[in-house]
Amino acid sequence: MSADSPREIGERIAASRHARRLTQTQLASASSVSYAMIRAIERGARRPSDDVLEAIASALAVDATQLRSGYTGTERRVHQALPELSAVIAGYDIPQGPPTRTPDELAAAVSAAVTLRLGAQYGRIATEIPSILADAIRYAHTAPAAEQRTAARMLASAARTADAVAFKHGARDLSARLIDLMRWAADRSADPLAQAVTAYVRTEVFFSARAHAVGLSALEQALDTAPAPTGRAEAAARGALHMRAAVIASRAGDIAAADTHLTHARDMATKVTREGTYLGTAFGPDSVRAHEVAVAVSLGSEHVDRALGIAHEWKPPASMAAERRSGVYIELAVAQDWAGQHRNALESLRVARAAAPQHTREHPWARDVATALRRYHRSDAEDVTRLCEWFGIV
Numbered sequence: 001m002s003a004d005s006p007r008e009i010g011e012r013i014a015a016s017r018h019a020r021r022l023t024q025t026q027l028a029s030a031s032s033v034s035y036a037m038i039r040a041i042e043r044g045a046r047r048p049s050d051d052v053l054e055a056i057a058s059a060l061a062v063d064a065t066q067l068r069s070g071y072t073g074t075e076r077r078v079h080q081a082l083p084e085l086s087a088v089i090a091g092y093d094i095p096q097g098p099p100t101r102t103p104d105e106l107a108a109a110v111s112a113a114v115t116l117r118l119g120a121q122y123g124r125i126a127t128e129i130p131s132i133l134a135d136a137i138r139y140a141h142t143a144p145a146a147e148q149r150t151a152a153r154m155l156a157s158a159a160r161t162a163d164a165v166a167f168k169h170g171a172r173d174l175s176a177r178l179i180d181l182m183r184w185a186a187d188r189s190a191d192p193l194a195q196a197v198t199a200y201v202r203t204e205v206f207f208s209a210r211a212h213a214v215g216l217s218a219l220e221q222a223l224d225t226a227p228a229p230t231g232r233a234e235a236a237a238r239g240a241l242h243m244r245a246a247v248i249a250s251r252a253g254d255i256a257a258a259d260t261h262l263t264h265a266r267d268m269a270t271k272v273t274r275e276g277t278y279l280g281t282a283f284g285p286d287s288v289r290a291h292e293v294a295v296a297v298s299l300g301s302e303h304v305d306r307a308l309g310i311a312h313e314w315k316p317p318a319s320m321a322a323e324r325r326s327g328v329y330i331e332l333a334v335a336q337d338w339a340g341q342h343r344n345a346l347e348s349l350r351v352a353r354a355a356a357p358q359h360t361r362e363h364p365w366a367r368d369v370a371t372a373l374r375r376y377h378r379s380d381a382e383d384v385t386r387l388c389e390w391f392g393i394v
Contacts, residue, residue: 004069007044009053012067014042016060030059063121065357069390074123074358078169081126085162086174088134092181098142099135103151106135110154113161114280120323120356122165129165133158140185152189156182157280160201168362172208179205196226196237197279203244212252219245229271236278239268243283243291250298258295265291275320282321289314290328297331307335326356330366337369342376345369349387367391 017027024042028035033055040046041056048056050064053071057064064071099106109132116125136151136158143151163178179202186194199222206215219241229235246261265288275284289310296307311332316325329352336345349369352360360366370384370391377384 005044006041006047009048009068010042010044013048013056013060016062016067017042020060022060027056027059031055058124063123063358065123065361066354069386074126075169077123078126078165081130082166082169082171082174084130085133085166086177088130088137089159089162089177089181092137093184095141096134096138099138100131101135103139103143103147106132106139107154110136110158110161114157117161117164117280118277118282118321118323120326120359122168122358122362125161125165129158129162133162140188149189149191152185153191153194156185156189156194156198159185160197160280163201163204167204167208168359170362175208176205192225192227193233193237193279196222196241197281200237200240200244200281203248206248207251210251212248213254215248216245216252216254216257219248229268232272232276233278235268235271236276236281236283239265239272239288240278240281240283242268243288246291247294247298250295253299255299258299262288262292262295275317277321282324286314286317286320287324290316290320290324293328293331293335297334301338304335304338307332308339311335322356323359326352326359327363328352329355330360330363330369333369334365337372342373346373346383346387349373353387353390361391367393 017024022030024038025035027033028038031038033052037046037048037052038056041048041052048068050071053064053068057067060067063074065074101109109128113125113129113132116128133155136155140148140151140155159178159182163175163182166172166178167175179198182198182201186198189195199219203215203219206212206218223238223241223245226238226241227234229238242261242265246258246265249257249261266285269283269285269288272278272284275282275286277283292310293307296303296310299306311328316328318325320328329348333345333348333352336342336348349360349366352363352366370388371393373384374388374393
C-alpha cells in the first residue's frame with residue numbers, strides 16, 4: 001500500500017488535471033470513471049483502486065507513479081510485455097503479411113510512442129509498443145518500393161522505443177536483440193542519419209558490458225561515416241554521437257577524449273542553435289550541459305567539484321525531455337552524496353522523481369544514493385524512509 005494519503009493522491013490528480021485544462025466532468029468522461037468518484041478522489045474522500053488510478057492516469061497522459069508513490073502496476077505491465085516483445089521480433093526478417101494499420105496510422109502511432117519514450121512513460125509504452133512494432137515489421141516487408149526507406153526508418157524508430165523499455169528494466173538480452181533489429185532496419189533505409197542514430201543507441205550494449213574502450217571506438221567509427229553537419233538534423237546527429245562518446249570515454253578513464261568530444265558536441269550545438277528533438281534524440285546546448293555533468297560523474301569521485309560546478313551555474317530547463325532532466329538530477333545526487341551534501345542529494349532525487357518517476361525508480365545510481373542516504377540518517381528519518389519505500393529498498 002502506498003504511504004501517500006488519499007488527500008495527497010487527490011491533490012496530484014487535481015494538479016495534473018488543471019495543468020491539462022480539463023474539468024472534472026471532462027476527466028470523468030475521458031477516463032470512464034464517474035464524476036462523483038472523480039470529485040471524491042480529488043478532495044481526498046476516496047482512495048482510487050489500481051484500475052481507477054490507471055484509467056485516470058491514462059486520461060491525463062501521465063504514468064500512475066506520478067499520482068501515487070510506490071505504485072507497482074507499471075513494473076507489472078512492463079514485465080508482462082517483455083515476452084510479447086520477444087515473440088514479435090523473433091522472426092523480424094521473415095515476411096508475415098500486411099500491417100493492420102495504414103501507413104499514416106502507423107506513422108502517427110510511432111510518433112506518439114517516441115513522445116512517450118522522451119517522457120519516460122514506460123508503462124504506457126509497454127502496453128502499446130508490441131502491436132506497433134509488429135505492424136512496423138510487416139510494413140517494412142510489404143511497403144511499395146517508393147515507401148521502403150520510409151518504412152525502414154519507421155521500424156528503426158519503433159525498435160528504439162521498445163528497446164527503451166527493455167533496457168531500462170534490465171532485459172539486456174532483449175535490448176540487444178532490439179538494437180540488432182534497429183541496425184537491420186537502418187541498413188535497409190540506406191539513410192546515414194538513421195545509421196548514426198542506431199550507433200548512438202547501440203552504445204547501450206557497450207555500457208552494459210562495461211566494454212567502454214570498444215564502445216568509444218565504435219562511436220568514433222560512426223562519426224567517421226556520419227553525414228557532414230550541413231543542416232540541423234545532420235549537426236544534431238553528429239552532436240549526439242559526440243555527447244555519448246564523451247560519456248563512454250569518461251567511463252574508460254580517458255579524460256582527454258572525453259573533453260575533446262564535449263568540445264565537438266558544443267560546436268554542433270551552436271550549429272543547431274536551440275534545444276530540440278532531432279530524429280528522436282534530444283540535442284542542443286542544454287543537452288550538452290547535461291552530458292558535461294554525466295562526464296564529470298562518470299570520471300569518479302575525484303571529479304566531484306567539476307560536476308557540482310556545472311550544476312551551480314546551470315539548471316536543466318523544464319522544457320528538457322523528462323528522462324534526460326531526471327538523469328541530470330540523479331547524477332547530481334551522486335556527486336552531492338560524494339561531497340557529503342546529503343540533504344542536497346535527497347532533494348535532487350526528489351526532483352528526478354518528479355520529472356520522470358519510472359526512470360528514477362529503475363536507475364541503479366538513484367537506488368544506490370537512496371540506500372546510502374538511509375545509512376547516513378536514522379532509520380526513522382521520515383523523508384529518507386519514505387523515499388526508500390518508494391524505491392522498494394526497505
